[in-house]
Amino acid sequence: MTKGKSKAGVQLGAAAYSPLYRQIRDLLLQALDAGEWRPGDMIPSEVELAARYSVSQGTVRKAIDELAAEHIVIRRQGRGTFVATHQEDHIRFRFLRLTPDDGERVAPTSQILFCRRVRATAEIANALQLTTGAPLVFIRRVLSFEQKPTLVDDIYLPGALFKDMSIKLLKDKPGPLYWLFEDHFEVSMVRAEEKLRAQRVDAEIATLLELEPDQPVLKVERTSYTYGDRAVELRIGYYNTERYYYHNSLI
Amino acid sequence: MTKGKSKAGVQLGAAAYSPLYRQIRDLLLQALDAGEWRPGDMIPSEVELAARYSVSQGTVRKAIDELAAEHIVIRRQGRGTFVATHQEDHIRFRFLRLTPDDGERVAPTSQILFCRRVRATAEIANALQLTTGAPLVFIRRVLSFEQKPTLVDDIYLPGALFKDMSIKLLKDKPGPLYWLFEDHFEVSMVRAEEKLRAQRVDAEIATLLELEPDQPVLKVERTSYTYGDRAVELRIGYYNTERYYYHNSLI
DNA sequence: TAGTGGTCTAGACCACGGA
DNA sequence: CCGTGGTCTAGACCACTAG
Missing domain, CATH: 1.10.10.10 (Winged helix-like DNA-binding domain superfamily/Winged helix DNA-binding domain)
Known part of the structure; x- marks a missing residue:
């Protein structure tokens, strides 16, 4: 050479x-x-x-x-x-864009509502490059800022990569979810694509976010990728943007 | 050296x-x-x-x-x-993130509703690094995709930089607004910061977007910067995200 | 064929962090 | 003090575009 x-x-x-x-x-x-x-x-x-x-x-x-x-x-x-690791704020806040109207950006607290095994619908299978009916892990959680529930995430993961995922594991490990993914499952999230829309909140999410019915929320559909541009997570988020906004830089 | x-x-x-x-x-x-x-x-x-x-x-x-x-x-x-110029799609679509749920990404058509001289409120002055009461140009326009009004922009510009801005100028020049800014005012937009929220549409905007009252819309507050990191535009956008979504990449 | 940006190398020295 | 990444240079050659 x-x-x-x-x-x-x-x-x-x-x-x-x-x-x-x-x-x-x-x-x-x-x-x-x-x-x-x-x-x-x-x-x-x-x-x-x-x-x-x-x-x-x-x-x-x-x-x-x-x-x-x-x-x-x-x-x-x-x-x-x-x-790089998702423990560093630098990385972490690249994926968590909610920012308070006033006050410092702080890490939210997370509450896991459930962790289930489900089968992929055609739509989810397509997003995760799997076949319809493939096994999935389905997690729902609420993120709160200053004790206020602000964000609900529905997270779908390929069952094959997250075999022993459980609610216990999720509750034992503090910090960003992506840090658990890296540390325990050896899945590193490297980039993601998001689709954002404004939507009326449905009854179930409204309850979780302590919102009146039909309030507008920001719906964020995220597909996350690991090293070889392989999609390994689909995530639907519902954000209460009354006191927080989604920050973006156009560069 | x-x-x-x-x-x-x-x-x-x-x-x-x-x-x-x-x-x-x-x-x-x-x-x-x-x-x-x-x-x-x-x-x-x-x-x-x-x-x-x-x-x-x-x-x-x-x-x-x-x-x-x-x-x-x-x-x-x-x-x-x-x-670089905002004529190139490459650049243009970095600033126009609305993407159709189905079909190709196409350039919207623009309708200018008005172009007025106003004075800066404290809030706007602050965003544009001006003093309260400084002269501004205030433009409102509607962008339509396939004849459907989809986006209303309220645009605030420092009067000092956009002296001879007029509705005639705006209507004579087709293509991206930022191309007019570059070509006629020698103001090149280099980057921008955006704050996104879901909001109920107000009556005025609802009419323009042909929406029912109280429908959710995506509100996008943008501050744009030219070469020396100087803020030169404040823009409030209201996006109908029923058939379009705001696309973002997390890298 | 000439001119542009793109790649690759080799070597010297600078700035920084930790032992 | 040493080892790390960071800067700067000089020169050769490659890939692409246009005349």
Whole structure:
């Protein structure tokens, strides 16, 4: 791997050229996916990785730059590069966009209402790239800010990945749900797509959110993805936006 | 500027160290702000800029990389680097997040309802970093998808920057409003912050959106910024999300 | 074919954090 | 003090576009 003679040069045709640094990026992603380094771990230094893959440090650097831009990995000058975790507020609040009209952003408290096994409807199966009838875990919870229930989440997870999920497990583990997913199920949420709408709240959710019937709520449909762009969670949220708003940056 | 002896070395204290490539980035930003290159223009090549600022091509490259990441500039291999414009769908749909439940994403048609001069309330003045009572332009418009009114925008602009804004100008210029802003007022929108809530529609907006009274709508408060992180627009949008949703990516 | 951005390398030095 | 990531340079070559 000397003199700009890239690995890509070996590829047939010309369809799928990808630069060396992206190939390295993908190898790192595979290693992460395989659990070689876990959330919070330091990954090997740039020099080590360069040796391991027989490329220059600059190429490894560019590969890591991309992973850092996706928040899959976090660089800390003088210390090293670490696998991102949802324990850090930095990451956590990228997925929890509700922000108070006044006062500080604080972590909510979570109350698990149930954790059931169900079968995938056609719609859910489609979103999670499963077949209709596939086993699912179905969790409902309420998040409260300052003792006020503000958000109801209905969460659907592929049964195959979350085998021993239980209400006990959910109650034993404080902190963000995604931290439990990382730590206990080795499923790291890397990005998500959301669809937002304003809707009248239905009776059931209204009760949970202590709202009058027919009040407007923000409905948030989220599909979350792990390393290989694999969908591993479908989540329907109902947000009371009377004193909180959903924050978004257009960049 | 040879041998890693950075300009920053000259700075007093140590408070505000900024690497050379960021200083170059800021200089480019100043040039953009001054109108040296206009939206759609090609900026000088990396080699030229390197000569102009007496740094290596690699340093210019990194400066431009940052601007490209912010979508302020667009790189096109083999052609050059261009100042981004809101004419391109790529940029346009980053600011227009409404997406149909089914069917293709298409550009809406716009109907201007009025364009007035008003004075800033304390709240608006605060958002736009003006003083209370400062002159504003106040525009209301309706956006329709497939002849269905779907979105009402109330837009507040600093009068000083949009002196000859008029309903005639607004009606003469088709395409995105931000393109008019760029082209006629030399104000380029670079990023924005939004606050979203679900709300009952008020009577006035309901009529415009052809909705029953008290229907839920998505209220979107947007503050938009130009080059130097200067707020130059406040916009309150009311979205009918019955057949469209607001799309967001969590990355 | 010339000119642009894109990739890759090699090496020197800087800034930061912890032992 | 050392090891980490961060910056900067210089130079060679690749990929793409347009004339």
